[in-house]
Structure formats: C-alpha cells, structure tokens
Amino acid sequence: MAFSFGPFIGFWAAFEAAQRMGVMTISGGGQSTEQRLQSIFQREATVLVCTPTYALRLADAARLQGLDMRRSAIRITIHAGEPGASIPETRKRIEEAFGARTFDHVGMTEMGAYGFECEHQSGLHINEDEFIVEMIDPNTLAPVEDGQKGELVLTNLGRVGMPLIRYRTGDLGTISHASCACGRGWARLLGGVLGRADDMITIRGINVFPSAVENIVQRHPEIVEFAIEVYRRRQMHELHLKVEIAGTANGIIERLTQEFSNDLRIRASIEQVPDGSLPRFELKSRRLRFVE
Numbered sequence: 001m002a003f004s005f006g007p008f009i010g011f012w013a014a015f016e017a018a019q020r021m022g023v024m025t026i027s028g029g030g031q032s033t034e035q036r037l038q039s040i041f042q043r044e045a046t047v048l049v050c051t052p053t054y055a056l057r058l059a060d061a062a063r064l065q066g067l068d069m070r071r072s073a074i075r076i077t078i079h080a081g082e083p084g085a086s087i088p089e090t091r092k093r094i095e096e097a098f099g100a101r102t103f104d105h106v107g108m109t110e111m112g113a114y115g116f117e118c119e120h121q122s123g124l125h126i127n128e129d130e131f132i133v134e135m136i137d138p139n140t141l142a143p144v145e146d147g148q149k150g151e152l153v154l155t156n157l158g159r160v161g162m163p164l165i166r167y168r169t170g171d172l173g174t175i176s177h178a179s180c181a182c183g184r185g186w187a188r189l190l191g192g193v194l195g196r197a198d199d200m201i202t203i204r205g206i207n208v209f210p211s212a213v214e215n216i217v218q219r220h221p222e223i224v225e226f227a228i229e230v231y232r233r234r235q236m237h238e239l240h241l242k243v244e245i246a247g248t249a250n251g252i253i254e255r256l257t258q259e260f261s262n263d264l265r266i267r268a269s270i271e272q273v274p275d276g277s278l279p280r281f282e283l284k285s286r287r288l289r290f291v292e
C-alpha cells in the first residue's frame with residue numbers, strides 16, 4: 001500500500017478490505033520512495049496499490065537505483081485516484097515497468113468506491129449492489145443510451161452518514177449493460193472514466209481532455225515527467241507541453257507535435273525542460289495548469 005496513510009481517502013477502503021479478506025497488508029505509510037522500494041523487494045509484495053502516477057514514479061526511482069521492478073514479486077498493480085490505469089498507454093507503461101497486470105479502480109470521496117475491473121478487463125464494472133446507475137447528457141440532462149458518451153449519475157445505497165441521491169459525479173464515460181465474460185451483469189464503463197466534466201479544455205474550438213494528452217505522452221517511455229500549461233493568446237486557449245526526457249530528445253518533440261496534430265487535431269507547443277525540474281506527485285497528479 002504505497003500511499004501516505006494520511007487523510008486522502010482513496011486507499012483506506014482498499015486497506016480495510018484487504019485486511020478483512022485476510023490478506024497480508026504491508027503499510028507504506030510514512031516511508032520515502034526508496035524505503036517503499038526496499039520494502040517491496042524484502043517482503044516480496046505481490047500486489048501494489050497506489051496511484052498510477054506513483055507507480056511510474058516508483059519504477060523511475062527503481063531504474064535510477066539499478067533495480068528492475070520486473071524482478072520483484074509484484075504480479076498485479078491496482079490503481080485509483082486518477083484515471084491512468086484505464087488510459088491505454090499509461091496502463092501499458094505500468095505493466096511493462098512491473099511485468100505485472102494493471103487494474104483500475106474508481107471512486108470518489110463524496111460517493112465511495114463505485115467501480116472496479118474484473119479479470120477480463122473489459123471496462124469498469126459499477127457495483128450495482130451498492131449504487132443505482134444513470135447516465136445523462138451533461139448539457140440537456142436527458143438520459144443517454146448504452147454506447148453513447150454521458151455523465152455518470154449515482155445514488156449510493158449503503159453509505160452511512162453521507163447518502164447521495166442522483167448525484168452528478170462529473171465522471172464522463174460510455175456505459176454498457178451487456179453481460180461480461182466474468183458472468184457479472186453489472187453495468188460497465190467502457191474504457192473507464194474518459195474524463196471529468198470539469199477538466200475539459202477547449203483549444204481553438206476543439207475539446208481536449210488531459211487524459212487524451214496523457215495517452216499520447218505515455219507512448220514515449222523516454223519521457224519521465226510532463227506538465228500541461230494552458231494559456232490565452234488573442235482570446236484563444238493554447239496548449240503548451242513541458243517534457244522531461246531521459247537522455248537525448250532524439251526527435252521526440254517532432255513526433256509528439258505530429259501526434260497532437262494527427263490524434264487531437266490541435267497544434268501544441270512542446271518544450272524539453274531539464275531533468276528533475278517538474279514536480280513529482282505521490283497522490284493525485286496536478287499536471288494541468290492555467291497560466292495567465
């Protein structure tokens with residue numbers, strides 16, 4: 001459990017659940033990244049629970065120490081707090097770094113943990129024993145059909161102290177009620193949470209989610225860290241991407257520029273910044289910044 005054991009609620013439910021399952025749970029509270037790495041190897045941890053951002057940071061710190069996480073006992077990584085584990089390129093990067101299978105888990109402080117991936121990994125199951133699920137169009141509030149993008153609206157049934165009725169989660173996704181190969185009939189968010197209604201940015205009339213930017217950046221394992229800056233020029237928003245690259249840039253900036261243009265239809269300015277100059281995150285990353 002590689003998190004701070006502070007008031008961030010994200011992983012306490014996982015910790016508690018694992019203990020109730022009778023699973024040996026190893027605390028990473030109050031430890032540095034180096035101590036956590038040591039603990040993973042010494043205690044032969046088989047499952048890693050942390051944010052996707054922190055999993056990549058652990059892998060990066062291991063690399064700098066000459067440790068190979070693929071030689072650790074870890075076979076599964078479980079992530080919450082950010083959509084990363086459902087972003088294909090981020091998932092791939094974590095799986096390659098750890099030689100493990102990566103699972104997404106989703107929830108929110110006000111609602112509770114509402115979704116998880118099963119072993120078939122065909123979307124995030126919503127725990128319909130505990131939540132009533134609706135999908136709406138965030139603009140018209142009309143219900144949307146299976147297969148169409150909408151905002152998830154939930155009612156929690158089992159939460160003591162904080163019941164919420166038809167709560168607009170702000171999580172955007174595409175729902176399916178088709179039954180899953182695992183046998184569960186619970187609804188699934190296909191491809192996970194595709195974005196947050198409140199973090200969409202509009203670049204010259206094109207709607208862009210930070211997760212789409214991340215999916216491009218994470219294709220390049222040489223990129224160690226990145227930050228997205230949105231600034232205004234002549235009444236229009238522009239996107240500036242800062243990247244830290246391990247070793248030489250080797251045409252990465254040009255490739256990224258091309259990918260932004262091909263995949264997102266936007267022109268982004270991209271800048272290589274010195275190693276270690278961008279902030280590192282342990283819990284939720286804050287890589288998007290609006291610059292005046």
Ligand SMILES: [Zn+2]
Nearest residue numbers: 118180182184
């Ligand atoms: Zn399933």
